[in-house]
Amino acid sequence: MTELVTLAEARAHLRLDDPDTDGGPDDLWLAVFIPAISEAVLGWLKDAWRAYVPELDTDGEPILDTNGDPVIALDTDGNPTPKWSVRAAVLVELASQFRFREGEGRDNVVPSSDGHGYTLNKVSTALLTPLRRPTVA
Numbered sequence: 001m002t003e004l005v006t007l008a009e010a011r012a013h014l015r016l017d018d019p020d021t022d023g024g025p026d027d028l029w030l031a032v033f034i035p036a037i038s039e040a041v042l043g044w045l046k047d048a049w050r051a052y053v054p055e056l057d058t059d060g061e062p063i064l065d066t067n068g069d070p071v072i073a074l075d076t077d078g079n080p081t082p083k084w085s086v087r088a089a090v091l092v093e094l095a096s097q098f099r100f101r102e103g104e105g106r107d108n109v110v111p112s113s114d115g116h117g118y119t120l121n122k123v124s125t126a127l128l129t130p131l132r133r134p135t136v137a
Contacts, residue, residue, distance in 0.1 A: 004038040004051065004082045004090045007031075013091040014098055029098070037093045040119050041086060046133040053081040089120070089127040096121045 010030050011017065042048045047069070054062035054070035062070040072080045082090075120128070 002038065002042075002080055003034050004041060005034060005087055005094070007034065009087070010034055010091065010094055014095060029101075030094070033094060033097055034090075037090055037097065041090055041093070041124070041128065044119050044125075044128060045086075045131055046135075050131045050133065051082055051086045053083055083131070085127045085131065089124040092127065093120055093124040096124075 005013075007027065007030055011026075014026075016026050042051055045051055049069050049072055052072040055073040057063050065071050075081050
């Protein structure tokens with residue numbers, strides 16, 4: 001499973017910068033929730049390639065694979081490069097889940113008038129909506 005943010009990015013975003021807490025309970029929580037939220041984001045987008053920066057040809061156009069999907073750009077370590085809006089959505093979602101670990105709080109409550117099936121909070125959803133594959137043609 002590809003994690004869309006690093007532990008260091010998550011710790012910085014959550015302001016967990018106390019070196020005495022490295023490897024403590026917060027890191028254990030993040031070890032579960034970074035991949036879980038990354039998985040939820042990838043599932044919400046419906047096509048995993050939508051979460052990543054595409055590799056571009058010399059004309060600046062995305063290179064497509066044999067299925068017609070963009071080839072994902074890799075960083076210097078050979079890992080896929082998540083788009084900035086995807087990274088932001090994961091960090092926002094992590095912050096919401098970290099603050100309201102028991103599911104309480106207005107970030108995590110979907111009004112009954114909105115129906116069911118929400119995976120992510122409203123801010124994360126807003127960041128990702130332009131990237132999501134539409135379901136209605």
